[in-house]
Amino acid sequence: MTSQGYRANITGKQLERLIEDSLKSKGYTRVNPKEFKDKKNTSIAIFSRNVYVCETIYKTKLKCDFLLYHPVKHADCLIIEAKWQQVSGTVDEKYPYLVENIQKMMPHPTIIVIDGEGYKPGAIEWLRKQVGDNLLYVVNLVGFQKLINSNYF
Numbered sequence: 001m002t003s004q005g006y007r008a009n010i011t012g013k014q015l016e017r018l019i020e021d022s023l024k025s026k027g028y029t030r031v032n033p034k035e036f037k038d039k040k041n042t043s044i045a046i047f048s049r050n051v052y053v054c055e056t057i058y059k060t061k062l063k064c065d066f067l068l069y070h071p072v073k074h075a076d077c078l079i080i081e082a083k084w085q086q087v088s089g090t091v092d093e094k095y096p097y098l099v100e101n102i103q104k105m106m107p108h109p110t111i112i113v114i115d116g117e118g119y120k121p122g123a124i125e126w127l128r129k130q131v132g133d134n135l136l137y138v139v140n141l142v143g144f145q146k147l148i149n150s151n152y153f
Contacts, residue, residue, distance in 0.1 A: 015084040039069040079110040085118040092123040115140040
């Protein structure tokens, strides 16, 4: 028997793979975080996973799920945070912490891709009301696919 936390980690990784595959389909190349730091020397679209981007509001290290660079569309970089919640739990209590870090600490504009339908009532609505400044979009998988299809990436 597997724990709920273990299952959540597996399903979250599946969401991340979907995002990664979508980025690759748009011509992005995955590089390791150390190579990403030299992005200014490239003319191709690249991304990296689990990259340190800043300190949190608690003064600990913050790594993002995806950091993208595109020489035309995202020359100042773009962060994608992937959040999957398939069954009810406490993950939605972490959303204010995530938003606070995005709005006050993250050095790049950010998109949250959130899905799974296991959220507390009102959690997604609250997140979407936080869009502004550094938080560009809060979308589900369909919304993310629309961004992919619209050539946003």
